[in-house]
Amino acid sequence: MGENDKPVISQAENVSEKPRKRGCVGHCVKFWWAYLILLIVVIVVVVPVLILVAVPKIAQSKLDHAELILEGISVSNTQSNVMTMSINSVIKSSGGVSANIEPFEGVMYLEDRLPHTPFAKINFPATTAAKLQTVNVTQELEIHDIDALTTFNQWLLANETLRVTVEGETRIRVKGIARNYPVTFKKTIEMPGLNHLDGTIVNNTDIFLSPDENGNNFVGDTYIPNRSLVSFELGNVTFFNYLLGDEVGEVFIDNLVVVAGAPNKNRMRATIQNDPVLHALGEKPYCDETNGVLPFQIRGKSVKNHGEELEYFTNALNKYNQTIPIDIGGTLKKSVGITIPCGGLPH
Ligand SMILES: *[C@@H]1O[C@H](CO)[C@@H](O)[C@H](O)[C@H]1NC(C)=O
Ligand SMILES: *[C@@H]1O[C@H](CO)[C@@H](O)[C@H](O)[C@H]1NC(C)=O
Ligand SMILES: *[C@@H]1O[C@H](CO)[C@@H](O)[C@H](O)[C@H]1NC(C)=O
Ligand SMILES: *[C@@H]1O[C@H](CO)[C@@H](O)[C@H](O)[C@H]1NC(C)=O
Ligand SMILES: *[C@@H]1O[C@H](CO)[C@@H](O)[C@H](O)[C@H]1NC(C)=O
Ligand SMILES: *[C@@H]1O[C@H](CO)[C@@H](O)[C@H](O)[C@H]1NC(C)=O
DSSP states (O other): OOTTHHHHHHHHHHHOOOHHHHHHHHHHHHTHHHHHHHHHHIIIIIHHIIIIIIHHHHHHHHHHHSEEEEEEEEEESOOSSEEEEEEEEEEEOOOOSOEEEOOEEEEEEETTSSSOOOSEEEEEOOEEOOSEEEEEEEEEEEOSOHHHHHHHHHHHHHOSEEEEEEEEEEEEEETTOOOEEEEEEEEEEEEEOOGGGTTOEEEEEEEOSSOOTTSOOEEEEEEOOOOSSEEEEEEEEEEEEEETTEEEEEEEEEEEEEOTTSOOEEEEEEEEOHHHHHHHHTSTTTTTTTTTEEEEEEEEEEEEETTEEOHHHHHHHTSOOEEEEEEHHHHHHHHHOOOOOTTOOOO
């Protein structure tokens, strides 16, 4: 309140004729220090709070509310330690914020298995906060944790659905603010599993009385259901074959690629012991009720792709028996002209 203030006041009074404005000016000038404090408070406290706390919170919350929609995973060029993985997805958000998300390394793990152990590391590209955004990633995937990948494959094979979480630390840049904020990208997706390959069909079958050049005495077409969103290249797959609790032979599917959303027709071949099969055909209910349809079971024995054993597939297929009904009675009649009556063939 020095003397210097006075000329300013009179000057202002002279210029302004409106009392309201004059009052404001008088008030403003009189309390200039209060405004200064307020300004300082805004600059020192509110702006940083906004920039350091509110904006990142809003950005994180926007990111948290965005949805990751999986359209497909494809696993190809599978080798024992590396494979090519493609993930096609869409990120859906409410939009409204103009922001760029930096590329980041995300891990994938089974949400419902503790402790959370990543089975894959994915390099996500830069994205924006657009409402609908396609994120397709194709990369070489080094297999760091073969047990975790095997468990994922087991769940994929066995479960009706499974939940996978993608998680990574990245930074977001909101338009108009010259700062990058750290944010966490974490999304859990629920995807259909293969449900023990339930519904696998084997038909168009033939039986040979003497084995062919591969030593096989049975061939047929297999149709593997395609419930899952995951396509994978297996290679040459060998299965143990069981009938009514006993091992009766081996089943082979060569160059197997299971494709999501495709009918997955493959030729199969097998070497099966005759005696247990003929014996079962003569027993109830197979000789009457099922009309010669036998409940074979298969379980993975080996998965070899271009000479490399793929443990992460073998040990997944190895864990369960899949039951596949096969019309052996009908095949025997068609291929060899024999029908086995209840009680077996007369000696
Ligand atoms: C992403 O993959 C999907 C297949 O799921 C394809 O239809 C689409 O064209 C791809 N988009 C881009 C940008 O590559
Ligand atoms: C998936 O399958 C595995 C192995 O059979 C089982 O242990 C697990 O509880 C299943 N998880 C879900 C969520 O169904
Ligand atoms: C075998 O099953 C498939 C799939 O259900 C069907 O499309 C095909 O016609 C069947 N073939 C024979 C010979 O029955
Ligand atoms: C496999 O995919 C095809 C094509 O999308 C579909 O027509 C068929 O019903 C599917 N089969 C199974 C068993 O899911
Ligand atoms: C698969 O079935 C065979 C024959 O019934 C049995 O010996 C074996 O223990 C089963 N394996 C699994 C993993 O269930
Ligand atoms: C499957 O086995 C056959 C015969 O041994 C071989 O020629 C072929 O290259 C194998 N395929 C794969 C994908 O390994």
